[in-house]
Amino acid sequence: MHIKQVQRIFRPLFDATDMAADGGDFDDLFGDGERFRVGDLEFTVMSTPGHTPADVTYLVGDAAFVGDTLFMPDYGTARADFPGGDARLLYRSIQRLLALPPATRIFVCHDYKAPGRDQFAWETSVAEQLAGNVHVGQGASEEEFVAMRTARDSRLSTPRLLLPSIQVNIRAGRFPKAEANGVTYLRVPVRFTHAAASPTG
Numbered sequence: 001m002h003i004k005q006v007q008r009i010f011r012p013l014f015d016a017t018d019m020a021a022d023g024g025d026f027d028d029l030f031g032d033g034e035r036f037r038v039g040d041l042e043f044t045v046m047s048t049p050g051h052t053p054a055d056v057t058y059l060v061g062d063a064a065f066v067g068d069t070l071f072m073p074d075y076g077t078a079r080a081d082f083p084g085g086d087a088r089l090l091y092r093s094i095q096r097l098l099a100l101p102p103a104t105r106i107f108v109c110h111d112y113k114a115p116g117r118d119q120f121a122w123e124t125s126v127a128e129q130l131a132g133n134v135h136v137g138q139g140a141s142e143e144e145f146v147a148m149r150t151a152r153d154s155r156l157s158t159p160r161l162l163l164p165s166i167q168v169n170i171r172a173g174r175f176p177k178a179e180a181n182g183v184t185y186l187r188v189p190v191r192f193t194h195a196a197a198s199p200t201g
Contacts, residue, residue: 076135
């Protein structure tokens with residue numbers, strides 16, 4: 001459901017007037033605890049905001065697909081400095097995940113291969129996260145996590161494809177409407193001050 005909040009944040013940034021910011025671009029908007037079926041599989045939705053307001057985890061059987069909330073234990077957790085992100089909410093979302101049965105398999109969305117590891121990885125478990133996550137393992141407190149995450153995020157660069165991916169994501173995977181010339185554009189917001197726009201002599 002919180003994708004509407006994300007749409008409201010980014011609609012004015014990209015002047016996305018083709019999008020109503022009411023979630024209507026999506027086939028369905030799931031709330032925390034809702035269930036849906038894909039064939040014979042039943043999924044439960046767990047709201048896990050923090051990286052963005054709209055992050056969710058999908059639970060099915062003994063597996064949890066956690067999106068950008070958690071990474072492999074040796075890499076830690078998602079950043080929380082994007083618009084609408086919140087390190088405190090992220091910590092609380094992670095605690096919900098770590099309260100699942102220890103044998104629950106966790107499938108991560110990205111892997112950046114932590115220093116010292118040469119192979120990509122995509123599956124871990126609640127038990128492994130509790131024992132060894134470098135950001136939240138072994139009982140890190142909320143205050144410790146927020147301080148760490150805030151300091152770490154302040155040093156991170158903007159992801160290279162962030163601006164184009166946001167414009168597609170908030171439209172449920174579709175591109176913006178074509179302009180009058182029939183071409184579709186992804187926008188890069190630029191704001192000039194009078195001084196910056198003035199020629200130099």
